[in-house]
Amino acid sequence: MALDLKFGLSSTGLLVPTYEEILDTIQTDWQRRWGPQTPMTGNSNFGMLSMSFSFELSKYYQQLQMVYYSAYVTTATGTGLDRLAANASITRDADSQSEATLHIVTDGEYLIEAGTQFETDNGVVFDTEDDVISTQQTDKSWSADVIADSDDYGSYTNVPANTITIVSDPDDNILSVTNPELSNGGTDEETDDHLRRRIIMETVANPSATINGIKTALLNVAGVREVNDVQNPYDSIDQYGNPPYTVHLYVLGGAKSDILAALAKYSGYGPLFTGSETGQVADITGDMKTYYFDYATPVPIYVNVSLKTNANWDSESGTDEVKQLIAEYINGLEMGANVVLTKMYPDIYSLDGVDEAKITIGRSMQTLADHDIQVDKFEAPEGSADWINVGDPYTPLLTNSVSTPNSITLSFS
Known part of the structure; x- marks a missing residue:
């Protein structure tokens, strides 16, 4: 059957x-x-046949479109993107465990066996990696430090400092346990967007001793979502307090030991690093060298959305859709990218039933305002439905008081 419709490849795609x-x-x-x-009506034979043929042909064309887009890094998804990543010797990161350093105080000298379990109040369990014997400290107490990995996988296993405080199987010989620093390294399975950025970064610079090469190497570390740097090429301390002629790397996600290993492997005699996260790694000759970096500072972004809606508004799912759209925008921002208020509006107005919207944002619910949030190079904006409020009139939309059953916010300015 010959169609008069133009379709297929052209100079424009x-x-x-x-x-x-x-x-x-x-x-x-x-x-x-x-x-x-x-007759071509929906209840005629010709009409029904034409609709059936058109439906099947449209699915065929959609598959052709997916095949076409799967050939390009910027548009491929799922397994198609995985295959493009393989061309660059990159694989999608699976979800991973969190790693924590535990400080354990015992009643005298005591062997803490590998696999001993400790946990947080909300049930995130960690297992010690190795056997360790507590030793006596200068204050006459007995304690040991040991690395522990979370039982489960995912970003939720990254827990704040001093939250791993429970001995899963009570032991009279263990007096207390805590994690002096936050645990890290726990990640969800890598998203298409992050894998796409890694592939693109790999084409910009292969892992090497250059700054871009080192950033590529760090992005290939399991759990690392973003890397940014602040370079100080001058002979004086910069505005961030970095020493002269140094590079300050900021890493979002990843286990500390893996990050240090990547720095040791690829930095060579290259940049002089600075940072508060530090550790020693042996080079190929066995000599221990010290490396420095810092974790990026997560910046929770709080949002209040006041809406005036009409009869088309879905009261059951609409609020959740608003929260999801805003959280996706914030989480899609790169480290150091400002949170632009006006970029949230198009998605909100695309929802059926929204007549008017007023959005305010801030680093806390107490500092909400109708202007952009400026972010430093070492800060990473983070969005969550828990930090987004929809409905309460923090900022009215209209001067007059309006009463309507289809409005989420009843007072507008």
Whole structure:
């Protein structure tokens, strides 16, 4: 069957017709062949056949479009993106465990066996990696430090400092336990967006001793979502307090030991690093060298959304959709990117039933305002539905008080 519709590859890309365009072309063609009086209504034989053919053809064209887009890093998704990553010797990161350093106080000298479990109040369990014997400290107490990994996988296993305080199986010989620093390294399975950025970064610079090369190497560390740097090429301390001629790397996610290992492998005799996170790694000769970096500072972004809605508003799912759209925008920002208030509006107004919207944002619910949030190079904006409020009139939309059953916010300015 020959269609008059133009489709396929052209100088502007792949043209894919819609179902409505296919249906119109088929029905026009049939009426030209069998006469203009040929019935094409939904309850006629010709009408039903044309709709069935058009539906199947539209699915075929959609598959062609997916195949076309899967050839490019910027548009490929899922396994198609995985195959493009493999061309650059990159694989998608699986979800991973969190790693914590535990400080354990015992009643005298005591062997803490590998696999001993400790946990947080909300049930995140950690297992010690190795056997360790507590030793006596200068204050006559007995204690030991040991690395422990979370039982589960995912970003939720990253817990704040001093929260791993429970001995899962009570032991009279263990007096207390805590994690002096936050645990890190726990990640969810890598998203398409992050994998895409890694592939692109790999084409910009392969892992090497250059700054871009080191950033690429760090992005390839399991759990690392972003890397940024502050360089101080001058002979004086910069505005952030960095020493002269140093590079301050900021890493979002990843286990400390893995990050230090990547720095040791790729930095060579390159940049002089600075930072508060530090550790020693043996080089190929066995000599221990010290490396420095810092974790990025997460910046929770709080949002209040006041809406005036109409009868088309879905009261059951609308609020959740608003929260999801805003959280996705914030979490899609790169480290150091400012949170631009006006970029949130198009998604909100795209929802059916929204007449008016007023959004305020801030680093806390007490500092909400209608202006952008400026972010430093070492800060990473983070969004969560828990930090987004929809409905309460923190900022009215209209001067007059309005009463309408289809409004979330009843007072607008």
